Amino acid sequence: MVLAHGGSRSSYLATLHQEHPILRTGPNTLSFGSVRAIKDIYGHNTPCSKDGSYILMSGSHFHLADVIDRGEHARKRKVLSMAYAIKHLVAWEHKVADKVERLIKHFDKCCTAPPLDASEMTSPHPKDLHVDFRAWTNFFSLDAIMDIGLSERLGFLDQGNDLVEGQNPDGSLAQLELRECLYPTARKQSLLIWSYKWYRVLNKITNVIPFYRRMSESSKGWDAIVCRRATKRLERYQAGEKLDDFFQALMEDKDGAPHNLPWGETVAEINIMMNAGSVTTAIAIANVMYQLLKNREIMKKLREEIDGAMDPEDVVASYDKVRHLPYLKACLDESLRLWPPTPHGLPRETPSEGIWIMDTFVPGNTTVSISSLVAHRDPTAFSDAEKFIPERWLGEEGKKLQGSFIAFSAGARGCIGRNISYLEQTVILASLLHRYDFALPRGFELRRLETMNHILGEMPVKVWRRMAKA
């Protein structure tokens, strides 16, 4: 709990695991430090299941990510996999392209002509650093997932802020800042979840302390935002609109037969879609841009690949043109490896008879995990693990690394939204690098605060329009 308050628990674990392959991190909790543990803990045939912490953090109804029971999970995943199926790529792409266009509209307004003096690239004038790239990735991924999931135009990219209407339990409406509601909720959970027995009590009594009380208030705001979005989308459904989105898939199967899910379950699914579907992708986009700005030679190589695939007059990259670019994918994966958006060791419970993990017998009903941040620094899989080296993902050697890559977790509980995320990351990165140059403040280091995710601090950048090639 003390480490969680420090905000970089997984990085600390990674250091400890350099010496100790298995760590006891609680009375009944083990943390593993080698990629050899991945299959046993998360693989398709693992006998482990999500542990009790998911119940403690759940709301009135379970959603796809926090349901533990295997049968219930399979039922939900079947309904949801209709919505997340790759065959929807064309519909998603169109929605993602619309959001990239809106982002570009903003960047076009705040960019300047290319610098005459190349030194400006490494040392931009402080007064020019007025775009918080991190915030715009948040607006982008929120706008995108709301359109993909609920066909709603949230409009954050047009407004330039995340003010949104929420609906309180008494039906009253309020204007709320989305990120201010979402992030503290997750932070409080991550600070207090370490003793399952005491979690609910601690969650209540800590509210006497303003630091924690503010986080609890935020959680009410988040529920109000989700409630408003869900209610508005239901009204459109009831008015007979047939829209190509997740909500439609939650209501009916492909032949139009109703699923008849309880309303609370539908809202829970919307909740996780809005949360998991936006925060992580925004972190991924900001992280990869940060790495590229810190590693200009890699950026140059990537840009050559992108420029070769896009026409000079292209504004938003079409997914077809850039999806198979090997170096682009390698840069995305290397950034997800180095700073996985969800570094928290995802807790799994061993079956009552116990199991062997990394040649060690672990008794039944023990919580076990391997943090993605720790796995991705295992030197047996990733040499020079602290360095940003996209080349490691290329060719046959690169393919072999995929088994040790758990940014999206693995197995039956692996991320259902990874295709959507890659689509978003690929299209936005290719489009932005094709059109602009960026620079960070001199000596800038990105701040990261670990909750379940790695929440990023501000990322001020200077934006230049690239010189159009003759």
Ligand code: HEM
């Ligand atoms: C870079 C982007 C993303 C990362 C790093 C990421 C990471 C993860 C991870 C680590 C898990 C496992 C969670 C656990 O075991 O507790 C997960 C599950 C999940 N993710 Fe993602 N995710 C990303 C994008 C998305 C998107 C775009 C969506 C939705 C559109 C999404 C929806 C979900 C859902 C619903 C689950 C639960 C799946 C299940 O248990 O069957 N994620 N994700």
